[in-house]
Amino acid sequence: MDLLANRVHASAHREGHLVIDAGSRDLLKYVDGGWKTSWLLGETDEGAKAALVAGLSAQMFVPIDTDADGAAAGASTLAFTARSLAPKQRVSIFVNEKAAGNIDMDGKRQRYRAAIPAGLLKAGENRLRFTFRSASGKGARRSAAAFTDLTLGPAGGEPPDPVGATVKDVTLAGSKRRAVAIAGKSSRVSYYVAVPEGASLALAYGAEAPGAKVTLAVAVDGQPRRTLLEAPVEAKWTEATVPLGAAAGRAARIDLVSTGGSVAFATPRLVVKAPPPPARPAALPRVDHIFIWMVDTLRSDKVHVYYPKTRVETPNFDAFAADATRFEWAQVPGTWSLPSHASLLTGVYPPVHKATAHEAKLSKEVSFIAEEMKKHGYKTAMFSSNGYVSGKWGFERGWDAYRNFIRESLPNGADYLWKTAKTWVLQNKKKPEFAYLATVDPHVAYAPKAEYLKKYWNKPYKGPLKPALTGVQLGLVGAGKLKLDDEDKAYLEALHDAEITQSDASFATFIADLKAAGLYDTCAIIVVSDHGDEFGDHGRFGHGQSVYQELTHVPLIIRAPGRMPIGKVVHTDVEIMDLYPTLLDLAGATAGDQIQGTSLVPLAWDEVGQSPRASFSIDGQIARGLKVGRYRLVAASGRLELYDEIEDHFEQKDLSATSPIALRQMRGVLGLLHANETRWSKSRWGTAANLSSQFENAEKDGKAEKEPGYE
Numbered sequence: 001m002d003l004l005a006n007r008v009h010a011s012a013h014r015e016g017h018l019v020i021d022a023g024s025r026d027l028l029k030y031v032d033g034g035w036k037t038s039w040l041l042g043e044t045d046e047g048a049k050a051a052l053v054a055g056l057s058a059q060m061f062v063p064i065d066t067d068a069d070g071a072a073a074g075a076s077t078l079a080f081t082a083r084s085l086a087p088k089q090r091v092s093i094f095v096n097e098k099a100a101g102n103i104d105m106d107g108k109r110q111r112y113r114a115a116i117p118a119g120l121l122k123a124g125e126n127r128l129r130f131t132f133r134s135a136s137g138k139g140a141r142r143s144a145a146a147f148t149d150l151t152l153g154p155a156g157g158e159p160p161d162p163v164g165a166t167v168k169d170v171t172l173a174g175s176k177r178r179a180v181a182i183a184g185k186s187s188r189v190s191y192y193v194a195v196p197e198g199a200s201l202a203l204a205y206g207a208e209a210p211g212a213k214v215t216l217a218v219a220v221d222g223q224p225r226r227t228l229l230e231a232p233v234e235a236k237w238t239e240a241t242v243p244l245g246a247a248a249g250r251a252a253r254i255d256l257v258s259t260g261g262s263v264a265f266a267t268p269r270l271v272v273k274a275p276p277p278p279a280r281p282a283a284l285p286r287v288d289h290i291f292i293w294m295v296d297t298l299r300s301d302k303v304h305v306y307y308p309k310t311r312v313e314t315p316n317f318d319a320f321a322a323d324a325t326r327f328e329w330a331q332v333p334g335t336w337s338l339p340s341h342a343s344l345l346t347g348v349y350p351p352v353h354k355a356t357a358h359e360a361k362l363s364k365e366v367s368f369i370a371e372e373m374k375k376h377g378y379k380t381a382m383f384s385s386n387g388y389v390s391g392k393w394g395f396e397r398g399w400d401a402y403r404n405f406i407r408e409s410l411p412n413g414a415d416y417l418w419k420t421a422k423t424w425v426l427q428n429k430k431k432p433e434f435a436y437l438a439t440v441d442p443h444v445a446y447a448p449k450a451e452y453l454k455k456y457w458n459k460p461y462k463g464p465l466k467p468a469l470t471g472v473q474l475g476l477v478g479a480g481k482l483k484l485d486d487e488d489k490a491y492l493e494a495l496h497d498a499e500i501t502q503s504d505a506s507f508a509t510f511i512a513d514l515k516a517a518g519l520y521d522t523c524a525i526i527v528v529s530d531h532g533d534e535f536g537d538h539g540r541f542g543h544g545q546s547v548y549q550e551l552t553h554v555p556l557i558i559r560a561p562g563r564m565p566i567g568k569v570v571h572t573d574v575e576i577m578d579l580y581p582t583l584l585d586l587a588g589a590t591a592g593d594q595i596q597g598t599s600l601v602p603l604a605w606d607e608v609g610q611s612p613r614a615s616f617s618i619d620g621q622i623a624r625g626l627k628v629g630r631y632r633l634v635a636a637s638g639r640l641e642l643y644d645e646i647e648d649h650f651e652q653k654d655l656s657a658t659s660p661i662a663l664r665q666m667r668g669v670l671g672l673l674h675a676n677e678t679r680w681s682k683s684r685w686g687t688a689a690n691l692s693s694q695f696e697n698a699e700k701d702g703k704a705e706k707e708p709g710y711e
Contacts, residue, residue: 001196001269002048002269002692003254003269004167004267004693005693005695006191007167007642007696008029008691009029009192009512009669010165010192012077012182012187013153013188013403014161014164015160015184015186015187016153018062018063018545018589019162020062020149020150020152020162020479021150021162022050022051022080022147022494023048025672026164027039027060028041028671029192029664029667029671029672030060030671031059031061032106032495032635032640032672032674034674034675035624035635038054038058039052039060039062040054040143041675042708046146050147051145053146053147054140055142055144057129057130057132057144063660064122065124065190065253065660066119068225068255069186069309070694072192073119073225074121074154075116075117075118075155076121076153076154077116077117077153077156078100078151079113079150079237080111080150081109081149082095082145082147082148083105083107083113083131083145083505084105085136085143086135086144087134089132089134090102090104090105091132091144092132095120095126095128096126096127097129100116113159114699116155117532124582125664125667128152132216138261138590147184149162153205153352160510161185161371165180165189166545170208170266172206172207172237172264172428173236177264178266179266180256180631181265182258185261187258188256188258189256189265190255190666191253191254191268192665193270194250194251194612194629194631194689195244195248195251195253196249196272196562196608197249198248198269199244199247199272199596200242200270201218201241201244201270202240202270202271203216203240203265204237204242204267205240205264206236207261207263208235209235209261210233210234211231212230213262214232214233214256214583215257216229216242216256216315217255218246218255218256220252220661221224221250221658221662222659225453226423228242228244229242232264238265244270244452246702250485250598251659251661251665251666252660253664253665264495267337268675270340277607277609278605279574280601280606281562284562284563285588286522286635287523287586289429289433289523289524290378290434290436290522290524290526290543291435291523291526291527292344293437293525293527294341295439295441296385296441296508297443297532297543298442298503299533299550300531300532301553301649302314303322303555308516311497312456313455314445316504317507317557320557324559324566324570325559325560325570326556326569327558327570327600329574329615329627330528330553330574330615332529332576332617333576334530335545335552335617338355338356338393338444339355339356339618340387340576341388343434344577344579345526345583346367346368346577347578347597348366348582349577350618351618351677351678353595355394357620359392360495362393362484368398368581369580370434371435373587376587377594378432378587379431379432379433380433381400381401381403382435383417383421383436385405385421385438386406386438386440387404389404390404392405395670399450401424403420403481404514405417408569413439414439414440414441414502415509417437418437418439418509418513435460441506442496442499442503444470444474445469445470446495447470447499448501448502450499452498453494455501459495462592463487465495466489470495475542476556478540478542489535489536493535496533500604525560526582527555528554528555528557528576530576531552532550532551532552533551534577535550545607545619546623546636547624547636553627560601563586564600568604570603570607572616574613575616577597578600578682579599581598584599585601586601591683597682600635604679605697610690612687612690613628613690614626614627614673615627616688622636623637624636624674627690628665629689630644631644632651633663633670639656640663642659643655651685670682676679678686
């Protein structure tokens with residue numbers, strides 16, 4: 001992990017003051033990328049880069065750590081450079097929703113100072129809110145003020161110049177290195193990052209003048225900050241590699257501290273000592289037969305190989321996983337059928353493909369996998385039992401054969417779907433073929449066959465639920481018109497579990513037929529779901545209304561003999577929109593950089609070299625979900641929730657108030673992704689949890705006129 005490329009994930013401290021550049025992407029991590037914080041980002045005011053307050057009020061969230069040299073919870077000074085955009089302006093400042101004073105402002109850009117009384121700031125995340133008397137402009141462009149920078153630090157003395165960390169070439173003793181540094185006698189660059197297992201911090205340090213001292217330290221939630229190295233600094237580069245120890249596998253704050261003078265830190269990076277990955281097979285022919293078996297509404301913890309404690313029997317999915325590459329942490333970008341299927345088939349997030357509402361069709365401006373596969377010589381077919389995955393919503397493009405059984409008022413179970421699709425598959429077995437098999441069970445209505453239901457419910461049920469009506473009845477439950485008692489809930493989940501086992505049996509028939517046709521050992525098979533279902537996990541039933549793990553974490557299993565390992569488990573985070581470029585990779589082609597996902601084929605061979613990764617879920621303007629490593633962030637209802645997926649699988653213990661380092665690290669990734677969700681490119685920029693050098697230089701790469709994070 002190149003920490004120079006990931007400088008956006010670092011907070012800069014100068015003379016004990018947090019320094020924020022409001023006119024650059026540095027601001028994103030403090031305003032959640034603009035998510036519910038009311039900023040117009042990446043603006044220009046009188047020739048200066050600035051952030052504008054959207055309307056009359058805006059807020060930001062800043063970290064206070066008391067184990068280093070940051071602003072303490074005592075009396076502090078907030079300084080900011082800003083210009084009022086309306087006459088006779090006054091701003092009221094609130095710290096954690098407590099009044100911290102008022103300031104009169106005028107139309108001239110200048111630096112203002114506000115005294116923050118002791119007791120208002122606290123260790124961890126702090127909300128700063130600026131509320132103004134008036135604003136100018138119209139509509140979405142109405143704004144009260146333009147901010148260019150802010151600093152926050154201990155009271156007393158003059159706040160430092162608001163110049164944070166810079167990356168530049170530094171030459172010491174005739175050796176030029178790329179380095180990060182902060183001018184001044186005392187500074188700190190704090191990286192909030194997900195630390196891989198077995199990681200060390202590697203860098204070189206040096207100063208142009210003698211007398212400075214360097215300290216390297218690491219802090220994780222629940223543990224004292226640890227000093228890794230402390231040493232005087234010479235006028236030359238000194239190499240250092242220090243293990244991060246207990247920070248491995250967790251979110252951490254890595255501090256690069258200089259005292260007594262400015263210190264440059266050259267090529268800082270996280271490195272992992274690991275065996276070289278197995279060689280990826282080179283120059284293999286494309287896979288001529290590619291099949292996606294989509295299992296609608298299958299959450300990962302209902303599959304035994306993903307969650308061994310589940311009662312649900314999935315022997316055929318489990319056996320297939322042992323014969324394939326299994327992705328342990330696959331996430332969906334949407335939490336219901338339309339946006340998730342669309343992302344899988346286009347390789348982009350929902351705000352790009354625009355199929356995000358019941359009346360919204362797939363954008364004609366995005367690439368579509370069937371059209372791309374046809375360009376590369378494949379016969380293409382879609383067999384769908386999902387009403388949304390149909391021509392009505394724009395999914396008919398590029399298929400040689402196209403069927404939607406719900407739209408045709410035909411049986412829509414997986415057995416019927418495969419019986420129909422099998423004829424087409426076998427007719428084309430001597431040609432390159434790609435088939436998308438969108439099965440709908442175990443989606444509502446939950447109406448399993450009796451032989452499967454008796455595995456999970458073997459007694460009479462006299463409650464209000466009717467299997468064939470469960471789709472309608474879940475809507476009534478959500479509307480508060482139907483109340484379920486504990487027995488009703490148990491019966492409902494038994495119906496769903498039975499449908500999963502029934503779906504597993506249908507999958508067995510699919511695999512057996514491919515083997516009988518001589519296709520199994522030469523084809524690529526992908527098993528995936530579009531979302532899960534809730535059963536009261538967080539007070540809801542059904543799907544499409546939250547971004548918790550029961551909806552976003554789905555199975556993803558790929559068998560591609562010779563192209564991907566057999567029996568491999570990939571532990572890092574992936575998104576199902578990564579399947580679009582993966583399909584093209586298996587077809588011997590490359591996705592364009594307008595595709596936001598990246599192929600999973602290289603990742604299957606070298607997970608260490610491509611970690612950590614981030615996965616993002618979007619629920620319109622209601623919620624955002626983020627998974628990085630062991631943590632999940634849920635942004636909804638005006639608040640953030642943080643969960644540890646390893647220790648708290650069902651996300652019942654919110655850690656946002658007790659894990660400030662993990663929360664700050666996740667907020668940084670959320671800020672990047674939300675601000676860039678319509679233009680993120682993993683092939684160019686890496687993932688938002690581990691950026692490539694192309695992200696740092698994005699404004700120079702010819703792909704964007706402005707820095708990432710600004711439309």
